[in-house]
Amino acid sequence: MPRLKSGQNFPRKQMVNRMVFHDSHCDTPSQIIRLRNLSADNPYAHVDFPKLRKGGVDAAFFALYTSGTMAPDAATRYALEMLAGVYDAVEADSNVELAFSVSEALSNKAAGKTSIMIGMENGLPIQENLGLLRMFYRMGVRYMTLTHNTDNQICDSAAQGKKWHGLSPFGRQVVAEMNRLGMVVDLAHASDETFYDCIRCSKAPVVSTHSCCRALASHRRNMTDDMLKALAANGGVIQINFYPLFLSDEFASVLDKSGLDPKADAVESEFIKDPSSPEKYKAWVDVQLELEALKRPSYKVVVDHIDHAVQVAGIDHVGIGSDFDGINVTPEGLENASKMPIIFEEMRRRGYSESDIEKVAGGNFLRVMDEVAAVAKSY
Numbered sequence: 001m002p003r004l005k006s007g008q009n010f011p012r013k014q015m016v017n018r019m020v021f022h023d024s025h026c027d028t029p030s031q032i033i034r035l036r037n038l039s040a041d042n043p044y045a046h047v048d049f050p051k052l053r054k055g056g057v058d059a060a061f062f063a064l065y066t067s068g069t070m071a072p073d074a075a076t077r078y079a080l081e082m083l084a085g086v087y088d089a090v091e092a093d094s095n096v097e098l099a100f101s102v103s104e105a106l107s108n109k110a111a112g113k114t115s116i117m118i119g120m121e122n123g124l125p126i127q128e129n130l131g132l133l134r135m136f137y138r139m140g141v142r143y144m145t146l147t148h149n150t151d152n153q154i155c156d157s158a159a160q161g162k163k164w165h166g167l168s169p170f171g172r173q174v175v176a177e178m179n180r181l182g183m184v185v186d187l188a189h190a191s192d193e194t195f196y197d198c199i200r201c202s203k204a205p206v207v208s209t210h211s212c213c214r215a216l217a218s219h220r221r222n223m224t225d226d227m228l229k230a231l232a233a234n235g236g237v238i239q240i241n242f243y244p245l246f247l248s249d250e251f252a253s254v255l256d257k258s259g260l261d262p263k264a265d266a267v268e269s270e271f272i273k274d275p276s277s278p279e280k281y282k283a284w285v286d287v288q289l290e291l292e293a294l295k296r297p298s299y300k301v302v303v304d305h306i307d308h309a310v311q312v313a314g315i316d317h318v319g320i321g322s323d324f325d326g327i328n329v330t331p332e333g334l335e336n337a338s339k340m341p342i343i344f345e346e347m348r349r350r351g352y353s354e355s356d357i358e359k360v361a362g363g364n365f366l367r368v369m370d371e372v373a374a375v376a377k378s379y
Contacts, residue, residue, distance in 0.1 A: 020058040020059050020105055020106065020109055020115075020361075020362040020363075020366060021056050021057050021058045021059070021340075021361045021362050022057075022058060022059045022060070022061075022105075022319070022320075022361065022362030022365055022366060023057055023059075023060040023061065023320055023321065023322050023324070023337070023340070024061050024119075024143075024207070024209040024210065024239040024319060024320065024321035024365050025061055025063055025119065025121075025188070025209040025210040025239065025241075025321035025322065025323055025326070026046070026047045026060050026061065026062055026063065026322060026323075026324045026325055026326070026337075027062075027063055027065050027121070027323065027324070027325040027326030028046075028047045028048075028060075028062050028324070028325045029062050029063065029064050029065070029082035029083070029085055029086050030065055030082065030272075030325065030326075031045065031047075031325050032082065032085035032086065032088075032089055033081065033082060033085060033272075033275070034271065034272065034275035035275045035276060036048065038089045038093065039089070039092060039093045044285050044288055045325070045336065046322075046324035046325045046327075046330070046335075046336045046337060047060070047324045047325050047336065047337045048337075049093050049095060049096050049114060050338075051336050051337040051338040052114050052337050053095065053114060054337075054338040055336075055337045055338040055339065055340040055341060056340070056341055057114065057337055057340060058105070058108075058109045058114065058115060058362070059099060059105045059108075059109075059114070059115035059116075059117060059362065060114070060115070060116060060117070060337075061117045061118065061119045061142075061143065061209070061321075062086050062116055062117070062118055062119070063119040063120065063121040063145070063209075063326070064079045064082045064083055064086075064118065064119070064120045064121065064125070064141070065082075065121040065122065065148070065326060066078055066079055066121070066122045066124050066125055066148075067122070067148065067149075068122060068124060068147070068148050068149055068150030068151075068152060068157070069150065070124065072124060072125075072127045073127075075122070075124040075125045076125040076126075076127065076132065078125075079120060079125040079136070080125075083118065083136075083139060083140070083141075086098075086116065086118060090116050095112075095113055095114060096113060096114045096115075096116055097111075097113045097114075097115060097116070098115070098116055098117070098118070098140065099115035099116065099117050100117070100118075100140050100142060101142075101369070101373065102366045102369050102370050102373075105117065105366070117140075117142055118139075118140045118141050118142060119141060119142060119143040119144065119145065119186065119209065120136060120141045120143070120144045120145065121145040121148060121186075121188075121189075121326075122145060122146075122147060122148040122152065122189075123144055123145070123146050123147060123152060123153070123154040123155075123174065124148075124152050124153070126144075126174070127153070128153050128170055130173060130174070130177050133174060133177055133178070133181075133183075134177070134181065137181045137182075137183050141183065142182075142183060142184060142369070143183060143184035143185070143186045143207070143209065144178065144183060144184075144185070144186060145186040145187075145188050145189055145209065146171065146174070146185065146186065146187065146189075146190055146194065146198075147189050147190055147194070148189050149189065151163035151164065153168060153170055153171075154167070154168060154170060154171040154174050155167045155168060155171045155190060155191070155194040155197070155198075156190070156191040156193060156194050157189055157190065157191060157194075158189055158190060158191050158192070158220045158221045159189070159220070159221075160191075161191035161192075161193065161194075164194075165193050166191070166193035166194050166196070166197035167194055167197040167198065167201070171194075171197075172197075172201055175198055175201055175202050176201070176203075179202060179203045179204050179372075179375055179376065179379075180376060180379050181376055182372055182373045182375070182376030182377075183372070184204075184206070184207055184368065184369060184372050185198055185202055185204070185206040185207070186206070186207050186208065186209045187206055187207070187208045188208045188209050188210050188211050188221075188239075188241075188321075189221065192224070192227065195223075195227055195230075196227075196230065199230050199231070199234050202234070203375055204371060204372045204375040204376075205234055205235035205236040205237075205368045205371050205372060206231070206234055206236045207236050207237050207238075207239065207365070207368055208223060208231070208236075208237075208238045208239060208321075209239045209321040210239055210241040210243075210321035210322070210323040210326075211223050211238055211239070211240070211241055211246070211321075212240060212241050212243075212246040212247055212305045213225075213228070213238075213305050213308045213309055213312075214227075215308060215312075216247075216301075216304060216305055216308055217246055217247055217248055217249050217252070217305075218249055219245060219246050219249075219252065221246055222246055223238055225312045228309060228312040228313040228317075229312060229313065231313060231317060232312075232313040232314050232316075232317040235317075235368070235371060236317065236368060237316075237317050237318060237319050237364045237365055237368055238309050238313065238317065238318055238319070239318075239319040239320055239321030239365065240302055240305045240306050240309065240318065240319070240320055240321065241321055241322070241323045241327075242302060242322045242323055242324065242327065242330055242331055242334055243323050243327040243329075243330075244296050244297050244301075244327075244329055244330070244331055245327075247297050247301045247302065247305060247331065248297040248301055250297070251294075251295070251296060251297050254294055254295055255294065255329075258294060260287065260290055260291055260294070261328070263287060263290075264287045264288075264291060264328045267280075267283050267284055267287045268284060268287075268328070270283070271283070271284040287328075288328065288329075291328055291329040292329065292330075292335075294329065296329060296330070296331055296332045297331050297332070298331060298332050298333060299331045299332065299333035299334045299339075299342055299343065299346065300333075300346055301331060302331055302334065302343060303343060303346045303347060303350065306318055306320075306343075306347070306360060307350070310356075310360075315356050315359055315360070316359060316364055316367075317364060318359075318360050318364060319359075319360055319361075319362065319364045319365045320340075320343065320360065320361065320362075322334075322337070322340070324336070324337060344357050344361065347360070
């Protein structure tokens with residue numbers, strides 16, 4: 001099959017009557033494991049079904065996150081447990097439906113229902129077995145973040161980046177098989193070398209489901225301007241992350257001086273071990289409140305990153321991937337999913353057209369999903 005040439009994109013589909021407000025990355029499955037009832041409005045939750053509806057979120061990707069410190073078999077089992085939890089939570093709520101394609105998300109919207117889509121954050125659960133990749137696809141996983149904060153069997157991570165200097169030989173097979181299946185390749189958390197390897201070898205557009213701009217905040221998880229330009233040439237999208245650590249170097253300094261980040265990790269680890277314990281839940285809530293009391297960047301900084309990505313990559317290559325439920329602190333004004341419309345209000349104040357807002361709100365990511373599916377059909 002001929003691959004796309006640099007700078008060549010698929011024809012843009014008309015997004016008239018296709019507008020879907022879409023969040024490409026929520027770590028909510030791990031909260032299901034911690035006994036969160038998603039049909040209830042939970043006071044300290046970033047995401048539950050009532051908050052998605054209140055915020056006008058038509059579709060959200062729930063990511064099956066596994067830590068790179070887990071043994072491969074344990075990671076596979078945990079991913080399956082989270083997947084089962086997502087299916088159960090959706091089945092229990094008549095206002096929510098699973099969606100495995102753009103057309104299904106649009107049909108759910110027309111029926112007045114919120115769509116839950118499924119991604120997987122970290123390729124560790126597929127081990128070194130393309131059969132497991134195919135199994136997760138058949139069970140509904142529509143994108144996979146290749147790695148997390150450790151180098152794995154597929155590629156190097158932005159947090160380490162020394163094992164393979166990009167994609168591993170197996171990683172190249174994984175990208176090729178994802179293209180064949182129609183599974184979106186997600187490069188959030190990937191090292192710069194991994195990013196460029198994927199740009200070169202993927203036959204379909206790639207994405208970064210929850211990242212920010214390195215020109216505005218120097219965290220190595222963020223994307224450089226050259227990476228943004230390469231992503232645009234590939235036809236992909238960057239989905240702007242809400243984590244203040246990735247939004248602001250000033251906040252990174254505040255967080256470091258507070259000492260709360262390791263404390264929050266330790267408290268969360270204990271809560272995960274015993275989610276039914278009222279004492280451990282209270283400790284988790286208390287540390288969230290401590291973090292919230294820090295001087296946090298405003299939601300307007302999220303729009304600053306949208307502005308920069310649009311200026312560098314173009315309006316067709318930017319979207320929103322909150323990282324809700326995977327971050328321990330949020331920007332001021334974006335405390336949970338119910339507050340998300342404030343982003344579009346700020347974009348209007350800055351002069352964005354309704355058409356441009358529709359693209360950032362979800363149109364761009366849905367376009368990539370359709371294009372990835374079109375590549376798969378051509379095999």
